[in-house]
Amino acid sequence: GESVGLHLPTLSVQEGDNSIINCAYSNSASDYFIWYKQESGKGPQFIIDIRSNMDKRQGQRVTVLLNKTVKHLSLQIAATQPGDSAVYFCAENKGNQGGKLIFGQGTELSVKP
Amino acid sequence: GAVVSQHPSWVICKSGTSVKIECRSLDFQATTMFWYRQFPKQSLMLMATSNEGSKATYEQGVEKDKFLINHASLTLSTLTVTSAHPEDSSFYICSARDSSNSGRTSDTQYFGPGTRLTVL
Secondary structure, rough: OOOOOOOOOOOEEOOOOOOEEEEEEOOOEEEEEEEEEOOOOOOOOOEEEOOOOOOOOOOOEEEEEEEOOOOOOEEOOOOOOOHHHHEEEEEEOOOOOOOOOOEEOOOOEEOOO | OOOOOEEEEEEEEEEOOOOOEEEEEEOOOOEEEEEEEOOOOOEEEEEEEEEEOOOEEEEOOOOOOOOEEEEEOOOEEEEOOOOOOOOOOEEEEEEEEEOOOOOOOOEEEEEOEEEEEEEE
């Protein structure tokens, strides 16, 4: 597969703190990026997306930053809550690939009360 | 809106049998659906792209005769794992791409809740 990780990176934060989850993507031709949240035993849930013509996009408590120069994507979660505990995946979409998404390895976020 | 369902949510079968998993887009039409497999503590791996009314496109290394995909309507795609073996045990997830431009980004994929397959 194109993206397989044997060990998920983990991030542990205190409730109320801000969280920053990072992702490096592989293809400079990718033009659309999405962050997904996956809770144990469930399918991925859309959080926020960003197109390559932008470098920042904000949602409710979440912000995505895109740095095309170094092919880096980050997800910032403000005032992290216990319900935010999950695995977070970034995904890239190459515009001429029929909508195929390539997923990053994921980061497990653990929020301590 | 943008709900995708999968059935069954979990299934246990004997080695050598076949299992069918359904993926439905409940409130939108999807000419394209995707099937992923996920092993514990790992990322999602794309298996194939399911296109309504035509043959599926399989990723490299995925056996098309083992993982049969049928996209018979704009709201339903099925994945059949044929002659299942214990190594096929995994979490299978589908996603559907909204075909319309009704306020949603057409590139956005909506994921189903997944199907846990255990082959004994």
